[in-house]
Amino acid sequence: MDEELHGYVMEARRGNPDAFTELVRRFQGPVFRYAYGMLGDRQEAEDAAQETFIKAYRSLSGLGSDYAFASWIMKIANHACVDRLNRRKKERQAVRDVPSETADKTDRNAEWRTALTEAMESLSAEHRQVVLLHDVQGYRYEEIADFLRIPLGTVKSRLNAARLALRNEWKKGEA
Amino acid sequence: MMEHPVEWLSAYLDDEIDEKTRIQVRDHLESCESCAETLRELAEIQALTASFYGAIEPPPELEQSVRQAIGRKLPPRAWFRSALALALADAVCLAMVWQLFGGLVWILWKSAYKISIAAAYLVSDGIGSSPSLYAWAVGLALILIFLSGISLRRLLRSETE
Numbered sequence: 121m122d123e124e125l126h127g128y129v130m131e132a133r134r135g136n137p138d139a140f141t142e143l144v145r146r147f148q149g150p151v152f153r154y155a156y157g158m159l160g161d162r163q164e165a166e167d168a169a170q171e172t173f174i175k176a177y178r179s180l181s182g183l184g185s186d187y188a189f190a191s192w193i194m195k196i197a198n199h200a201c202v203d204r205l206n207r208r209k210k211e212r213q214a215v216r217d218v219p220s221e222t223a224d225k226t227d228r229n230a231e232w233r234t235a236l237t238e239a240m241e242s243l244s245a246e247h248r249q250v251v252l253l254h255d256v257q258g259y260r261y262e263e264i265a266d267f268l269r270i271p272l273g274t275v276k277s278r279l280n281a282a283r284l285a286l287r288n289e290w291k292k293g294e295a
Numbered sequence: 296m297m298e299h300p301v302e303w304l305s306a307y308l309d310d311e312i313d314e315k316t317r318i319q320v321r322d323h324l325e326s327c328e329s330c331a332e333t334l335r336e337l338a339e340i341q342a343l344t345a346s347f348y349g350a351i352e353p354p355p356e357l358e359q360s361v362r363q364a365i366g367r368k369l370p371p372r373a374w375f376r377s378a379l380a381l382a383l384a385d386a387v388c389l390a391m392v393w394q395l396f397g398g399l400v401w402i403l404w405k406s407a408y409k410i411s412i413a414a415a416y417l418v419s420d421g422i423g424s425s426p427s428l429y430a431w432a433v434g435l436a437l438i439l440i441f442l443s444g445i446s447l448r449r450l451l452r453s454e455t456e
């Protein structure tokens with residue numbers, strides 16, 4: 121963690137809203153990408169990201185160490201997404217959204233993008249978590265185990281199963 | 296030779312595997328086209344996932360909407376800190392006033408206490424001698440308790456909002 125970021129975290133903990141806005145600027149990308157990957161819907165991802173930052177701001181005093189901010193904010197984002205997925209399951213609404221980036225069929229990459237998002241949506245939430253944390257957020261296996269509070273062996277087997285399932289769905293899409 | 300090490304392919308790809316198993320998987324891949332093909336597909340999927348989701352940009356209004364939302368809410372820590380500072384300032388002021396005018400304040404306080412005790416006896420005697428006045432006093436006390444309850448509830452509600 122760079123010192124500048126550490127300074128912003130400390131200032132935000134002292135109640136400085138401008139410092140917190142800087143943190144939002146820096147972490148909105150990873151938080152939004154994770155939420156989008158988990159929820160598969162831009163609007164819901166935006167709501168979840170907003171909820172994440174507001175919760176973080178209101179509970180900054182609960183942050184154990186200034187240096188742990190990055191994983192702390194991602195944990196809040198993960199909870200926000202899991203809560204939304206649970207609510208969605210309860211409401212039994214089949215929410216499926218093709219993002220604007222993938223809707224343009226004139227784009228030559230549109231087909232594989234659609235196939236990929238559909239394949240991701242077919243995965244369980246647990247499988248999406250490990251794929252996004254590793255392949256998109258760049259976490260190592262040990263960090264994922266710590267983040268999700270699961271054994272290292274479970275991370276290995278879950279990521280392997282998730283990728284194999286993605287590959288199978290991808291192949292189905294290609295066929 | 297190792298059986299098809301399908302369960303190790305992801306960890307092999309991510310270099311999250313112990314040296315002994317890594318060598319076994321590598322040796323197997325050299326002679327098994329099926330597993331080598333699966334590994335290539337997994338690598339392709341991983342690259343596509345990273346590039347697709349990595350290129351997703353947050354909506355430009357997200358930062359502004361968060362800023363607006365937090366602008367309305369002070370974090371509890373800051374609120375606590377300002378309340379604590381205010382209480383400390385009050386205590387310092389009180390100590391200074393006491394240092395300067397302590398003796399005079401003490402005399403005034405003792406006199407006020409004696410007068411208030413005498414007044415309380417006088418009022419209770421007066422109220423006790425007239426039943427209607429007694430009923431009015433009880434009624435007034437109940438109304439005051441009720442109004443205090445309402446105002447306290449409103450105060451607490453506005454604090455939590």
